[in-house]
Amino acid sequence: MTELVVPLDLDGITDKAGLMDRCARALDLPDWFGRNWDALADSLSDRTVWPEAAVEQGLLVVVRNWRAYAKARPDEWEIAQDVFSEAVDRTQALTVVLALGGSS
Secondary structure: OOEEEEEEEOOOOOOOHHHHHHHHHHHOOOOOOOOHHHHHHHHHHHHHHHOOHHHHOOOOEEEEHHHHHHHHHHHHHHHHHHHHHHHHHHHHOOEEEOOOOOOE
């Protein structure tokens, strides 16, 4: 079974609001997505909001171009990593990876 791959490209993102907007767009989250850390963790863990193909196959989120955000907002980036980790721990069908290339 092949997971559905969803790129989460953070190019140009340097704050939490931008991260939340990019997550909402990349993951096609519902309009009611609260754009806060708890809502992101819940949405990542809630297979009912995933794209249909991901529900059956699993979801692989590839976070790209994250270094500028991590540098600009290290405390927020630490929280984001915790949120991703928590969601992965809660949901066996979810994988989140950080792409190392292509970021400056």
